Structure formats: structure tokens, C-alpha cells
Amino acid sequence: MTIFEAERTYPPLVLKGDNLACERGGRLVFDGLSFEARSGDILLVTGPNGSGKSTLLRLLAGLLEKSAGEVSLGGMAPEGEVSDYLLYAGHLDAVKGGLCVAENLAFWGALYGSAVPGAALDAALAVFALDHLADLPADVLSAGQKRRLGLARLALIERPLWLLDEPSVSLDAENAGRLARLIEAHRARGGIVLAATHADLGLGGVRRLDLGALASGAAA
Ligand SMILES: Nc1ncnc2c1ncn2[C@@H]1O[C@H](COP(=O)(O)OP(=O)(O)OP(=O)(O)O)[C@@H](O)[C@H]1O
Known part of the structure; x- marks a missing residue:
């Protein structure tokens, strides 16, 4: 079985943002979200440059403080933390240049x-065809190769909630x-994906959260 064929493994979860607001540098980025x-x-998080897509994902990942509102993840184990359930892939890839590709993943x-385990590492490398680059120092990778390594x-890491900033x-x-295909497989396993993007990721059956429309009260 490949990771694309894995059976549903995640518990039923509901991520809710309620009336969220966030300020950066003393300026309100969004309000009432x-x-x-x-x-x-x-959920594709869309909107023009500066509308707060990255800000929202960072807030949900616990990397930024909200100035108002609530975030909840229903369906967690009683002792769980939201951070135990999420995987954040920011737009800077978080690749460590001094380590080789396989070491980065490990x-x-x-x-x-x-x-x-070695087999899991090999399987994760294969998803973005990084096998032949496994021993290469990450700082010599091209931009697209670094992105593939980041993704x-x-x-590799089993988390039901993916927060992806401009993944493509x-x-x-x-x-x-x-x-x-990776995102589709995650959905089939009962995962949740929030992806900030300007691109059509080639996915069917998506929902959209348009931060550009928020100013006119249309985001929900
Ligand atoms: N560290 C910071 N300090 C102050 N303001 C910031 C900081 N980072 C971002 N901002 C501001 O927050 C607003 C939202 O930025 P954000 O990066 O969330 O937008 P975005 O929708 O992801 O944009 P893009 O489409 O360009 O990636 C922008 O006006 C930006 O200038």
C-alpha cells in the first residue's frame, strides 16, 4: 500500500474560526473572519496580496496572536492540543541548508x-521524486526542489490538519x-486542508474562503 492508498485514519474533526481579527504592526489585517x-x-484561502492569507494560516498554526475571536478544533482527544493535530508548511519551506535532503526529512x-523508519523516509522522498537527490545538501537545491522537500x-508526518501557504x-x-494527488489522498483519509493560494491547485470539490471579499462581509 502506498501513502496514496492509505485507509481513513483520522477522527472526525471540525476546525472553526469565529469572528477572528488580527493586527500586525499595529494595523488591522482582518476583522470579523x-x-x-x-x-x-x-478550503482554499484566496484574496489579493496583503489581504491576510498568510496571517490567517500563521494565526491558526499558533505562530501569531489573534486580537479577537476564537479558534476551536472539535473532535480532539480530551487531553489534546490543536498544535498536536496540525502541520504547517509556510512559504519559506523551512529547509535546513546544512543538512542533506534525507536528513532534512528525518x-x-x-x-x-x-x-x-527508513522505509517511511524512502516513501516520503518518493512522493515528490526526491529519491535521487536524497544525499544532496539542501542548500544546493533549486527553488522547486526546495519546495518539494518542504512539502x-x-x-512523512501524520497530522490531520494541513495549513499550506502557497504550496504550489x-x-x-x-x-x-x-x-x-497528495492533497486528494489526505482528503480521502479524512484530513482537512487549508491552503492559501493564488493558483488553482488542480483540485475538485474545494471550498473557498475569500479574504478579498471579507471587507464587503462576504467571507464565511
Ligand atoms: N511582520 C509584519 N509586521 C507588520 N505587518 C505585517 C507583517 N507581516 C505582514 N504584515 C502585513 O499584514 C498584511 C497581510 O499580510 P499577509 O502576508 O498575511 O498577506 P497575504 O494575503 O498572504 O499576501 P500575499 O498574497 O502577498 O502573499 C499586509 O498588509 C502586510 O504588510
């Missing part, structure tokens, strides 16, 4: 609390297709 995403949902696996974490930037058509 509410949304809901359930297991199996792909590092992330350890960071998220699990030693990575390979998604195939720098990807060629073949790798954009791999990303789409």
Missing part, C-alpha cells in the same frame, strides 16, 4: 515526535500534479 472546515474539506520527523513533510509556488506541472 469566520469559517468552518470539516474532515474531508479542502529532522522534521524527529521534531514532530517520531523517529523515522515532503506532509507525506515554484512547482512545475508534474510536481503540481503530485501535490494535488
Whole structure:
């Protein structure tokens, strides 16, 4: 069985943002932002430059403070934290240049609390066809290769809630297709995906949260 064929493994979850507001540098980025995403949902966070897409994902990832509103994740284990359920892939890839490609992946696996068996590492490398680059120092990778390495974490670390910031930037058509298949497989397993994007990620059945429309009260 490949990771694309894995059976549903995640519990039913509901991520809710209620009346969220966030300020950066003393300026309000958004206000009154509410949304809901359930297991199996792909929510594309759209809107013009500066509308707050990255800000929203960082807020949900716990990397920024909200100035108002509530975030909740229903369906968690009673002792769970939202951070235990999410995987954030920011637009800067978080690649460590001094480590080789395989070491980068192993590092992330350890960071998220699990030693990575060799077979799992190989499977994650294969998802974005990074096998032949496994021993290469990450700082010599091209922009698209770094992006593929950053995204390979998604195939390695088991978390139901993916927060993806511009995941398809720098990807060629073949790798954009791999990303789409990975996201589809995550959805089939009952995962939730929030992706900030200017691109059509090549996915069917998505929902949209348009931050550009928020100013006119249309986001929900
Ligand atoms: N560190 C910061 N300090 C102050 N303001 C910031 C900071 N980071 C972002 N901002 C501001 O917050 C607003 C939202 O930025 P954000 O990066 O969330 O937008 P975005 O919708 O993701 O944009 P893009 O489409 O260009 O990626 C912008 O006006 C930006 O200038």
C-alpha cells in the first residue's frame, strides 16, 4: 500500500474560526473572519496580496496572536492540543541548508515526535521524486526542489490538519500534479486542508474562503 492508498485514519474533526481579527504592526489585517472546515474539506484561502492569507494560516498554526475571536478544533482527544493535530508548511519551506535532503526529512520527523523508519523516509522522498537527490545538501537545491522537500513533510508526518501557504509556488506541472494527488489522498483519509493560494491547485470539490471579499462581509 502506498501513502496514496492509505485507509481513513483520522477522527472526525471540525476546525472553526469565529469572528477572528488580527493586527500586525499595529494595523488591522482582518476583522470579523469566520469559517468552518470539516474532515474531508479542502478550503482554499484566496484574496489579493496583503489581504491576510498568510496571517490567517500563521494565526491558526499558533505562530501569531489573534486580537479577537476564537479558534476551536472539535473532535480532539480530551487531553489534546490543536498544535498536536496540525502541520504547517509556510512559504519559506523551512529547509535546513546544512543538512542533506534525507536528513532534512528525518529532522522534521524527529521534531514532530517520531523517529523515522527508513522505509517511511524512502516513501516520503518518493512522493515528490526526491529519491535521487536524497544525499544532496539542501542548500544546493533549486527553488522547486526546495519546495518539494518542504512539502515532503506532509507525506512523512501524520497530522490531520494541513495549513499550506502557497504550496504550489515554484512547482512545475508534474510536481503540481503530485501535490494535488497528495492533497486528494489526505482528503480521502479524512484530513482537512487549508491552503492559501493564488493558483488553482488542480483540485475538485474545494471550498473557498475569500479574504478579498471579507471587507464587503462576504467571507464565511
Ligand atoms: N511582520 C509584519 N509586521 C507588520 N505587518 C505585517 C507583517 N507581516 C505582514 N504584515 C502585513 O499584514 C498584511 C497581510 O499580510 P499577509 O502576508 O498575511 O498577506 P497575504 O494575503 O498572504 O499576501 P500575499 O498574497 O502577498 O502573499 C499586509 O498588509 C502586510 O504588510
